[in-house]
Amino acid sequence: xxxxxxxxxxxxxxxxxxxxxxxxxxxxxxxxxxxxxxxxxxxxxxxxxxxxxxxxxxxxxxxxxxxxxxxxxxxxxxxxxxxxxxxxxxxxxxxxxxxxxxxxxxxxxxxxxxxxxxxxxxxxxxxxxxxxxxxxxxxxxxxxxxxxxxxxxxxxxxxxxxxxxxxxxxxxxxxxxxxxxxxxxxxxxxxxxxxxxxxxxxxxxxxxxxxxxxxxxxxxxxxxxxxxxxxxxxxxxxxxxxxxxxxxxxxxxxxxxxxxxxxxxxxxxxxxxxxxxxxxxxxxxxxxxxxxxxxxxxxxxxxxxxxxxxxxxxxxxxxxxxx
Amino acid sequence: xxxxxxxxxxxxxxxxxxxxxxxxxxxxxxxxxxxxxxxxxxxxxxxxxxxxxxxxxxxxxxxxxxxxxxxxxxxxxxxxxxxxxxxxxxxxxxxxxxxxxxxxxxxxxxxxxxxxxxxxxxxxxxxxxxxxxxxxxxxxxxxxxxxxxxxxxxxxxxxxxxxxxxxxxxxxxxxxxxxxxxxxxxxxxxxxxxxxxxxxxxxxxxxxxxxxxxxxxxxxxxxxxxxxxxxxxxxxxxxxxxxxxxxxxxxxxxxxxxxxxxxxxxxxxxxxxxxxxxxxxxxxxxxxxxxxxxxxxxxxxxxxxxxxxxxxxxxxxxxxxxxxxxxxxxxxx
Numbered sequence: 001x002x003x004x005x006x007x008x009x010x011x012x013x014x015x016x017x018x019x020x021x022x023x024x025x026x027x028x029x030x031x032x033x034x035x036x037x038x039x040x041x042x043x044x045x046x047x048x049x050x051x052x053x054x055x056x057x058x059x060x061x062x063x064x065x066x067x068x069x070x071x072x073x074x075x076x077x078x079x080x081x082x083x084x085x086x087x088x089x090x091x092x093x094x095x096x097x098x099x100x101x102x103x104x105x106x107x108x109x110x111x112x113x114x115x116x117x118x119x120x121x122x123x124x125x126x127x128x129x130x131x132x133x134x135x136x137x138x139x140x141x142x143x144x145x146x147x148x149x150x151x152x153x154x155x156x157x158x159x160x161x162x163x164x165x166x167x168x169x170x171x172x173x174x175x176x177x178x179x180x181x182x183x184x185x186x187x188x189x190x191x192x193x194x195x196x197x198x199x200x201x202x203x204x205x206x207x208x209x210x211x212x213x214x215x216x217x218x219x220x221x222x223x224x225x226x227x228x229x230x231x232x233x234x235x236x237x238x239x240x241x242x243x244x245x246x247x248x249x250x251x252x253x254x255x256x257x258x259x260x261x262x263x264x265x266x267x268x269x270x271x272x273x274x275x276x277x278x279x280x281x282x283x284x285x286x287x288x289x290x291x292x293x294x295x296x297x298x299x300x301x302x303x304x305x306x307x308x309x310x311x312x313x314x315x316x317x318x319x320x321x322x323x
Numbered sequence: 324x325x326x327x328x329x330x331x332x333x334x335x336x337x338x339x340x341x342x343x344x345x346x347x348x349x350x351x352x353x354x355x356x357x358x359x360x361x362x363x364x365x366x367x368x369x370x371x372x373x374x375x376x377x378x379x380x381x382x383x384x385x386x387x388x389x390x391x392x393x394x395x396x397x398x399x400x401x402x403x404x405x406x407x408x409x410x411x412x413x414x415x416x417x418x419x420x421x422x423x424x425x426x427x428x429x430x431x432x433x434x435x436x437x438x439x440x441x442x443x444x445x446x447x448x449x450x451x452x453x454x455x456x457x458x459x460x461x462x463x464x465x466x467x468x469x470x471x472x473x474x475x476x477x478x479x480x481x482x483x484x485x486x487x488x489x490x491x492x493x494x495x496x497x498x499x500x501x502x503x504x505x506x507x508x509x510x511x512x513x514x515x516x517x518x519x520x521x522x523x524x525x526x527x528x529x530x531x532x533x534x535x536x537x538x539x540x541x542x543x544x545x546x547x548x549x550x551x552x553x554x555x556x557x558x559x560x561x562x563x564x565x566x567x568x569x570x571x572x573x574x575x576x577x578x579x580x581x582x583x584x585x586x587x588x589x590x591x592x593x594x595x596x597x598x599x600x601x602x603x604x605x606x607x608x609x610x611x612x613x614x615x616x617x618x619x620x621x622x623x624x625x626x627x628x629x630x631x632x633x634x635x636x637x638x639x640x641x642x643x644x645x646x647x648x649x650x651x652x653x654x655x656x
Contacts, residue, residue: 062456064403112641112644113644113648114640114641114644115640115644117401117456118584118588118636118640119637119640121403121580121581121584121636122581122584122633122634122636122637122640123633123637124633125581125629125632125633125636126629126630126633126634126637127633128629128633129626129627129628129629129630129631129632129633130626130630131626132624132625132626132629133626136624136626137625137626242460242464243460243461243464246457246460246461247461250457284472284475284476285476286468286471286472286475286476287468287472288468289464289465289467289468290464290465290468290469290472292461292464293460293461293462293463293464293465293468294461294465296457296461297447297458297461297462297465300447300453300454300457300458300461301447301451301453304451304453
């Protein structure tokens with residue numbers, strides 16, 4: 001087991017080094033302090049959304065509502081700040097949106113038994129509809145300078161970029177929850193076999209609801225950072241979260257064998273390194289989804305268990321590594 | 324032959340009581356009639372010939388796009404790339420026409436896009452058995468991204484709409500010809516779904532994929548066919564939209580996404596009690612187009628229309644699940 005893990009970590013480090021080398025040759029600025037800091041900020045936004053999605057994927061469900069929910073959260077946050085609400089209340093308002101939609105998604109999927117994909121597409125559509133209410137669809141940026149929101153992006157915490165510090169803290173909490181507590185086993189058990197988990201005393205429905213809540217709240221946290229970095233809230237803000245979050249979770253799961261917090265962070269890091277590099281090479285923004293989705297398709301199909309087992313038969317060394 | 328007949332009757336939900344079943348099965352059509360009547364009374368322009376023509380046009384194009392999606396969802400799989408494939412085909416046609424190629428070449432280019440993405444989805448989902456949702460999210464994002472890249476992020480205006488535009492302008496009486504063509508297409512699809520073994524396999528695959536594979540049904544081939552068909556019909560819709568809007572719109576996909584799923588699931592309630600079927604989809608498309616058109620005549624905002632879409636999708640899913648749990652309960656007792 002240990003050798004497999006080491007081999008996977010080595011593979012990850014190799015891919016990371018290869019990406020860094022390619023972009024560094026193209027443009028040495030890639031590894032400069034300023035760019036690494038920009039990369040960390042970029043990674044924070046995508047990483048937070050992917051972190052919550054990890055839990056939903058672990059319980060073998062899907063959440064497609066978080067982009068819409070994040071947009072609604074961004075507009076709620078923007079509206080609260082524009083109307084002069086205290087900064088803390090505005091942030092709380094933004095996060096409550098994620099909490100509420102997470103609970104609704106969880107209850108509808110876990111208790112009422114509706115199919116997760118279509119249901120979350122519908123609730124995401126509803127959230128997008130609600131997000132138009134505040135300003136009829138125009139973006140909000142009044143009072144943003146005074147509120148202290150922008151400091152969230154620009155400030156430092158313990159020498160780290162503040163967004164990255166938030167991601168690190170959230171990852172730590174998620175890691176403890178998923179890998180160092182009994183709740184973590186319950187999440188995995190729910191995903192592996194809900195009936196068996198139920199009879200082993202796992203509150204399966206509560207775990208599914210918790211996963212959807214975590215996904216909603218982290219998506220809102222991530223949009224908070226995005227709004228802080230762009231300086232305006234708009235109704236399409238959340239759409240750019242969908243692809244990178246799914247790609248990070250699946251890329252990480254492909255690299256490390258199953259979805260987990262470290263795997264998701266590794267996936268996010270690789271994804272952000274690539275997107276940042278392509279931005280540095282002046283590739284226009286509309287190619288970013290093409291890059292992410294191509295990487296995702298390649299990762300899923302290349303790391304397909306059947307393909308790797310076929311390789312294992314061809315390469316005896318691989319077989320001994322598994323044994 | 325008797326074998327086939329038996330199987331057909333076994334699939335029919337004979338369990339529902341005749342009256343209640345009939346109401347559930349045809350109630351959706353009554354709802355459509357009631358809503359349309361209400362709009363006609365409240366806003367007489369709703370039934371003006373020009374407005375009806377416009378509604379039939381958009382309903383026809385949407386119905387083409389959602390045809391294969393209906394069957395994909397009926398088998399228990401999913402495709403969320405259809406609207407982006409339509410957007411990409413739309414942009415490919417627009418850019419080819421703009422660069423001087425004829426409409427015929429441009430349309431073939433658009434169809435090629437549909438075929439390519441259909442084959443990509445089919446290869447990954449049907450042949451390699453990878454998770455359909457994630458693969459089609461990714462291929463859809465790829466198509467959407469390429470569509471934006473073709474126009475460098477903006478739309479392409481077209482001066483002429485070629486033979487496709489001429490085809491869209493043809494009328495049979497007051498009906499647009501394309502609506503008649505779509506009606507015939509759906510009649511053929513209904514026949515394939517209800518009278519051919521193909522249709523029975525679709526619903527059997529949803530019930531128990533492993534059993535159907537064991538029974539020797541070419542499941543992989545059917546799924547390949549469905550995903551390729553989905554890419555092709557989406558591309559056709561994209562080509563028609565290029566002529567209808569006389570422009571290439573890179574972001575047209577987003578408005579069709581919710582509508583497609585809503586049409587399939589809401590339509591699943593009509594006629595077959597919770598199973599997506601082509602005639603149900605057609606009725607639901609007409610309902611959605613009419614509702615959104617009538618809503619805008621009544622002054623609904625974008626926000627309200629989006630909320631109506633989301634709510635209808637939720638209602639559709641809820642009804643499908645409710646109907647199925649009823650049927651399976653009655654079959655048990």
